[in-house]
Amino acid sequence: MSDIVPTFEVRGVSKTYQPRGRRGPSVEALKDVSFSVSEGDSLAIVGESGSGKSTLSRLLLALEAPTAGTVSYRGEVISGRDERNLRDFRRRVQIVFQDPMSSLDPRMKVHDLLAEPLRALKLDVDEGERVRELLTSVEMPASAADRYAYQFSGGQRQRIAIARALGPSPEVLIADEPVSALDVSVRAQILNLLTGLVSGFNLTLVFISHDMAVVRHLCSTVVVLYRGDLVESGRTEDLFESPREDYTKELLAAAPRIRAARTAGSGTTRGVVPPTV
Amino acid sequence: MSLLHVRDLEVTSGPLTLVSGVDFEVDAGERVGLIGESGSGKSLTALAIMGLLGEGLSARGQVRFADKDLLAMSERQRCELRGNSIAMIFQEPMSALNPTRRIGDQVAETLRIHRHVSRREAERAAVGLLARVEFAEPERYARMYPHELSGGQRQRVMIASAISCDPDVILADEPTTALDVTVQRRVLDLLDRLVDEEGCALLLIAHDLAVVSEVCDRVVTMYGGRVVESGSVAQIIDEPRHPYTNALLATSKALSVAEAASGANLPSIPGSVPSAGHFPQGCPFRDRCERSVDACLEIPPMVTQGERALACWNPVGGSASSVQGAT
Numbered sequence: 001m002s003d004i005v006p007t008f009e010v011r012g013v014s015k016t017y018q019p020r021g022r023r024g025p026s027v028e029a030l031k032d033v034s035f036s037v038s039e040g041d042s043l044a045i046v047g048e049s050g051s052g053k054s055t056l057s058r059l060l061l062a063l064e065a066p067t068a069g070t071v072s073y074r075g076e077v078i079s080g081r082d083e084r085n086l087r088d089f090r091r092r093v094q095i096v097f098q099d100p101m102s103s104l105d106p107r108m109k110v111h112d113l114l115a116e117p118l119r120a121l122k123l124d125v126d127e128g129e130r131v132r133e134l135l136t137s138v139e140m141p142a143s144a145a146d147r148y149a150y151q152f153s154g155g156q157r158q159r160i161a162i163a164r165a166l167g168p169s170p171e172v173l174i175a176d177e178p179v180s181a182l183d184v185s186v187r188a189q190i191l192n193l194l195t196g197l198v199s200g201f202n203l204t205l206v207f208i209s210h211d212m213a214v215v216r217h218l219c220s221t222v223v224v225l226y227r228g229d230l231v232e233s234g235r236t237e238d239l240f241e242s243p244r245e246d247y248t249k250e251l252l253a254a255a256p257r258i259r260a261a262r263t264a265g266s267g268t269t270r271g272v273v274p275p276t277v
Numbered sequence: 278m279s280l281l282h283v284r285d286l287e288v289t290s291g292p293l294t295l296v297s298g299v300d301f302e303v304d305a306g307e308r309v310g311l312i313g314e315s316g317s318g319k320s321l322t323a324l325a326i327m328g329l330l331g332e333g334l335s336a337r338g339q340v341r342f343a344d345k346d347l348l349a350m351s352e353r354q355r356c357e358l359r360g361n362s363i364a365m366i367f368q369e370p371m372s373a374l375n376p377t378r379r380i381g382d383q384v385a386e387t388l389r390i391h392r393h394v395s396r397r398e399a400e401r402a403a404v405g406l407l408a409r410v411e412f413a414e415p416e417r418y419a420r421m422y423p424h425e426l427s428g429g430q431r432q433r434v435m436i437a438s439a440i441s442c443d444p445d446v447i448l449a450d451e452p453t454t455a456l457d458v459t460v461q462r463r464v465l466d467l468l469d470r471l472v473d474e475e476g477c478a479l480l481l482i483a484h485d486l487a488v489v490s491e492v493c494d495r496v497v498t499m500y501g502g503r504v505v506e507s508g509s510v511a512q513i514i515d516e517p518r519h520p521y522t523n524a525l526l527a528t529s530k531a532l533s534v535a536e537a538a539s540g541a542n543l544p545s546i547p548g549s550v551p552s553a554g555h556f557p558q559g560c561p562f563r564d565r566c567e568r569s570v571d572a573c574l575e576i577p578p579m580v581t582q583g584e585r586a587l588a589c590w591n592p593v594g595g596s597a598s599s600v601q602g603a604t
Contacts, residue, residue, distance in 0.1 A: 048457035048458065048459060048460070049428075049457055153549040153550070153552075154549070155549045156549065183314040183315055183484070183549070183550055184314060184484055184485070184486075184525060184528060184529070185314060185524065185525065185528065185545065185546035185549070185550070185565075186545075186546075186549050186550075187528070187532070188528045188531075188532065188543040188544065188545035188546075189545045189546075189547075191532070191543055192542045192543055192545060195542070210457060210458055211458075212458065212534045213532050213533050213534040213536075214532065216534060216536070216537065216538060217531075217532055217536075217538045217543065218538070236538075237537060240534070240537070250459055251458060251459060252534060253462075254458045254459045254461065254462035255458055255487075255534035256461075256462075256465075256485060256487035256488045256490075256491055257487055257490075257491070257533060257534065257535055258486060258487045258490045258514060258526070258529055258530060258533065259487075259490050259491060259510075259514070260490070260510060260511040260514045260515055
């Protein structure tokens with residue numbers, strides 16, 4: 001795979017935040033992180049709060065520049081690039097956020113929510129037709145276009161957010177915890193939808209999550225972050241079946257499992273690595 | 278004789294009925310999991326038991342605790358029980374704790390109110406309680422403010438406060454939902470151990486069936502403000518009978534950290550949970566249910582058989598008549 005240009009290449013990336021007013025210690029959100037995402041891959045970035053996964057997503061989206069290292073998209077360095085030179089990149093890489101309550105403007109009709117990115121990127125498409133197509137692709141009726149986002153349930157709103165991200169026909173979808181705010185019964189619907197869209201539109205997926213069960217179901221490769229370090233990466237099944245690092249083992253052991261008799265308090269997971277609490 | 282007996286509980290907000298006909302019991306020392314999604318009425322049920330329903334909400338029916346009806350009590354009498362014999366742990370410890378007061382004072386407050394101990398004694402006890410919830414330097418943490426703590430630490434403070442007066446029952450409303458996975462594990466293990474040590478009963482409210490199966494002895498499933506099924510964890514996990522419990526379980530089993538991706542679609546429930554007042558007539562799950570029949574236009578009665586109770590006209594694994602026949 002060495003001579004194929006990866007979709008994303010993250011090389012030696014560090015990000016340090018200086019506290020406001022330069023007082024107190026600086027925060028090293030990411031430390032010398034390297035990995036790549038191949039075309040058509042579905043990569044999970046896994047970690048808990050403070051792991052640096054949100055920082056990493058902002059670097060992949062070129063919303064921030066790394067303190068050291070480079071982020072490349074299809075062989076071209078995008079980190080630190082001027083916004084004017086990112087227009088094409090902005091079309092190719094889209095994001096779905098965690099909470100569709102706050103990511104969709106409640107004063108805009110669904111039609112405008114879906115048309116806004118098309119207008120902003122000056123794409124030459126028939127707006128009405130594209131909006132209908134997008135709603136169909138997320139299994140929503142065309143009549144939804146005339147309503148406001150607040151009139152829909154959380155799951156339907158996440159469908160609208162996904163449709164909005166698909167509007168510019170992106171190559172990469174970055175999804176930041178897209179199902180963690182949803183009810184259990186709706187979560188499966190949205191995951192099924194995402195799976196279908198990723199294969200139907202040949203999307204490359206970057207999925208940011210702390211939920212190992214969802215990651216195992218949806219992603220083919222995994223990157224595990226812990227306090228800014230990339231601690232382990234690999235094929236999903238290898239990593240779940242034989243995790244090498246203590247932190248990955250703890251993450252997997254900590255996830256609750258359905259059992260017919262209660263088992264908590266066995267203390268199996270305590271004291272493996274320093275608690276993040 | 279059960280410790281806590283909720284009987285025909287109804288919670289209303291003006292013309293809207295949010296919870297109705299809720300019946301369940303918690304025995305002394307027993308751990309019961311109350312399962313359901315947002316809008317199922319599980320948190321309202323807990324708040325009604327605590328007497329903490331917000332303005333405009335009212336509860337009817339009975340909540341019997343140690344043979345007294347809590348709903349018939351005066352606010353003064355309820356205050357004496359609240360935080361004392363019945364304690365509650367909330368989902369968001371940041372909003373449950375007072376941001377302007379030190380951790381030690383807040384844990385000590387419960388003791389000072391209910392045990393009338395001196396300030397100094399209460400402070401000493403608070404430090405001991407913080408040590409019991411695994412703070413390595415309890416004296417130092419007692420002097421801190423909530424904003425200086427992580428989410429997991431704050432939830433441990435809530436647990437310290439809840440066990441301070443040796444309660445008979447702890448109500449925990451999604452106590453680990455807002456926490457990271459490894460922190461959730463630690464808090465669950467801690468709660469599990471302390472409930473054991475205290476010998477108190479636990480009513481654990483959760484949307485995650487896996488969490489409940491690990492911690493509880495019994496499960497009560499709610500949907501649309503009603504109890505639809507209850508039974509022992511083994512019964513519910515091995516042989517769910519209500520189509521809603523069955524569907525939740527199928528999703529949870531397929532979407533498990535222990536389960537490799539099969540490539541197939543996950544089992545899911547069509548539609549979404551309606552908002553209050555928009556549930557269908559009859560069985561609240563009727564319009565999302567793949568087993569619904571004409572009879573579902575009527576609310577199914579709760580049929581009890583031994584440890585199990587079920588409200589469904591067409592349950593999984595055979596008709597309801599087999600259950601009804603046994604009663």
